[in-house]
Amino acid sequence: MTNAPDSVDFGSLELVRLIVHEVPRAYRGDPGAPSMSLSDDVSTLDEPLRAELAARLRALLAATARPVLRDPGSDSPVPGHVAGYLDGGAPGTGHDGVFVAMSRDLAAHLRASQTGTNSGGLLLVADVVLQGRPAVLLVKLEHAKGIRGKRTTRGTRHRFDVSRISDLLFTDRVNVYKVCVLLTDGAGGDGTGGRVHGHAADPQTSGRRLADFFLGDFLGCVYQEAADVLTQRFHDRATVWINEDPGRDAGTRTRYAVALLAEIGSVRTVMSVRGFAREHLDEQDRDDFREKMRDAGVPGAPFPKDASLVTARTSVQFDFASGTYVVTSPAAIDAGVVTVGEDDADRPGVATVLVRDRLRQVKGRGSPGRRPVRGDGTGPAGARPDT
């Protein structure tokens, strides 16, 4: 069990400067592909805009980002570009030219690694400070559309001019942006970005291969922990949590256990601590659940579900102090065939599992017996010899 890996405080993020490049969709090697539109200067940021962007970036990272590391098997130059910039003494207070040059290199690699199936869009590169340390933040954006209403006055007549706008950069839907913030562990490396790490979100919007493009092909990074490990940890820690509170009655524990199995077995492709808490847990239990999962190293941000390590667990088992155990399916609980409750006021903590069903058979259960062996070590007495 790890300590909470994503304990970084995204609330500490400060935006120093940013630049945006346009990288249209293009098939690799297509000579007729639309050209990139690279910026030469950083964007102008007045204080209100800087504050607004910083808040949106904090919210985006807090809601979606997970720890990432450089993939040693990747030949992406991005980690090297970022490490060279951060370790070169220029971040934050350095000349804009160095930052601009680095950002153009990143945009060029984005273009070079694209296939025609990757959507075009904008690459936002920002010089930021995170927990007091310089970092580089990247967001892949697409223009969003909206409808705007603006009050106008002509003479004495007022009206709202309604217009369609198609060049929004950010809307309030934070869960669809591909974002990454990268840091290094300090100067003195080999310039290949070996010590680059950070946090990233690469939400799957159109299939796994397309989603892997941003994190893997472009950034040259991998998530610090694999999805199957995280899914198993989610399941195991949630199971412990369900049962560790002595004040939680048997009915509630059963409801939560069934919900957990349903979540693991559902067609959803993403696991979310917050989502599970809000959908399945009573209000008074949600914060404790989130805190215990965080302490156990289950990310707060959603992660892909990979139940390969937990698919064998499809039934609910009730273990009693007497050694009795009852195994049933979530469907039987949902159908009311099996009910669980603590309804003996004179015996608190004593649960009742009631099964209302046609009894098919009753049989003995135990370890298989051993046949007696003759004194000469041969088979049992009276046994026919092998032919």
Added chain:
Amino acid sequence: MTGGVEAARVRYVAGRPRYEAAAVDVAAAVRLRAVALRLSCEVSGRAKDTAGFVMKARVKNYADPWRQVTDKAGVRVVVDHQGDLDLAVSTVGTALTVLRVEDDRDAQGGEDRLAYQRLHLQVLAPGRPGDDPDGPVECEVQVRTRAQDLWSRSSHALLYKPAVAPARSVARPLYRLLALVELYDQETERVNREMQESPQYQDARLLREAELVFHAHVGAGYHLPTSLETVPVLSPLVGDVGAYASRLGRFAVLHHNKLARAYASYGPASAIGREGGYPLLGQPESVVVFERLDTAPEALRAAWDVALPAELLDEAAAVWGSDA
């Protein structure tokens, strides 16, 4: 005897500056502790003037004036009502080394007479360079209510310090007033207790606690009607406000720099705040919101979304870096 008083007077004149410093140090220690324990009180200190020192030694006919005049340095702690007297004693006791306590409140007998109920603590003043290790500097701390303080100021010179004993026509009315002092203190304590048990008072007190943190970072005023809508939503989330006040204080200390940045960038004096953006950051209850985002974001979200505009909480969460 006169020689003893004279010797003590000479000694006191030479050493009075040290007792002035002792009164300042003891008062400062009590004030700091009172803030931490959320005790509302006024603290004042003084070194006894030389004439007062001599007159006390002579009126009391002290055999050893230097040792027996124990209030050479004196501090007075005045609380709002008698319900806070015990807290005041604890405040002094945890801030300083207490040598002895004189508490007349539970003295046996005397039900048939009126008398000023003394509550004094003799403490060691914080040490200063050059102090005699064998002669630590002491300070007398008097603890009283506002009503007791008013009576004491009005009557002390007439009853305890005149050269001639006061006539019955002077003394009796003054002591009669003590009955009013007792009635005032008891009623004030009762009213205060009822207020504290009232849900409306809980909301007002929560707002007050939030203000104490908020105004450390924001000098501007705020929109009270908004607070009157928001605080009742937050109040049930924090439990007992008295206990929560300590928690909020610790949060404010732990996240002082982060709060400072948040209010500087998004508060009412910021560029975006002056444009009307992030309005919740212009309200003191935003401090409670930040604390709840750290501690119990789900409970906060569940309570907020049914009663208040979700975007206000979304903005606060974005500023704080929370995924609530």
